[in-house]
Amino acid sequence: MQLKFKKLTPIVEWGTLLLTTGLVCFFLFVILYDIITKGWSVLSWEFISKLPTQGMTKGGVLSPIIGTVLLTLLTAVFSIPFGICCAIYLNEYAQNNWLTRTIRASIRNLSGVPSIIYGLFGLALFVQAMSLGTSILSAGLTLGLLSLPYIITTTEEALLRIPASTREAALAVGATKFESIKDVVLPSALPGILTGVVLTLSRAAGETAPILFTGAAFYINSASGAMNQEFMALPYHLYMLSTQHQSIEEVRPIAYGTALVLIIVVFLMNLTAFYIRYKYRKNDQ
Template structure:
């Protein structure tokens, strides 16, 4: 009898967990299906390479794609080196005391700050104080700040997976700390760092709130010519097309097309992360 109850509990537990997984997969599948079925029709070479025309009721989304690309590039230039440096310092050099634990906790908390707050902060710091104006630079820097906690955390986790024996082995051979990190720790942490970083960047690429006040434009006839230009961006364009346009129902397909391109972009970045990780892992001779 007892055995039977145990068996029933086992089956129930297993099926409950499986149900949770299925619900999640279903939700994702529905979202993908919805966006794909409504957005795929409008995707064409022209849609990807031409600017919007006729009051944004026709034409393509090329400036938005380009804008998102530039802003994400600025984000990467800022967040990747700074985040990696910070993570290396925290994980390899800083002593494990109250102060570093507090710093770590603060960084974790920063990744929970709503993105609109970063947007406001970006206006104050970059647009006004640094006189970058509403521009690609301001928006990229704001997104960079927002991505930093993610980059730092991901990099630190990646560094933690490198066995202590690699560090000790190098130090015991008379390597300096930096030599051991550069030649015997970083090469094995890089795949993990890159994956985490690219995930962070792909999240940044899809953000609307932080670029809202810092440089994204409703509509621009020309593509940006410097990092101090305003720009159009995919997520913001999507927001405009679905809520701010004068004829929302007419431009609905464009909105869905934009969403599809954005998702494809994010997917592509994640794919790149997977490929990089796979290739580095193979080269790293079976580590991790």
């Protein structure tokens, strides 16, 4: 009986894994099919290159695209340097004591905080306390804080995969600790670091709740890109068209087109991450 149970255990485990994976893929396929079939007819060069007009009932999504790109760039500027430096310090310099373990646990806990909490924190700190106002700068700083725990965690995991013998070999030939990290450890961990960074930024590009409080606007018929002004972004634009617009049925095709553009943007960013990992793995071989 015990032998039969041991034989059935892996079958049940694999069956459960395949079933849950199949369900997730099925629902993902249904959602993508619905968005693509209803949004493809709207997607065109005019839709991408024109500004929204007539209260977002006409025109395109140029303003939300520019706002999303600028927001992602600001998020990268504010989160990548600090995240990578923090991960290098924790993994390479900090001692393994209770303080370091507490910091790591806090960073991992911050990764699980709902994004709307970051939005409220950004509203209190950047918009009100620092008097930056509702602007793309406030939203970028807020998303930078949201992305920081993920970048720290993924970077530290990439550094942990580098064997200790690699560091010892660099030190043995006369390199300093800083030089061994800069010239040996970081280049070896670069594929994992870049993959984590790109995936984190793609997630930040699709966030709605943090920018809802810090600078996203319902409708702007311009694309100035000023750092101290409100902006339009694809996720918030989609949210407003789908739930808050006074003529939801009229703008439904535009909403599906916006959803398709956002999916394409996020897909391209994820594809970039996979390409980076593949390229560096191929070079290592």
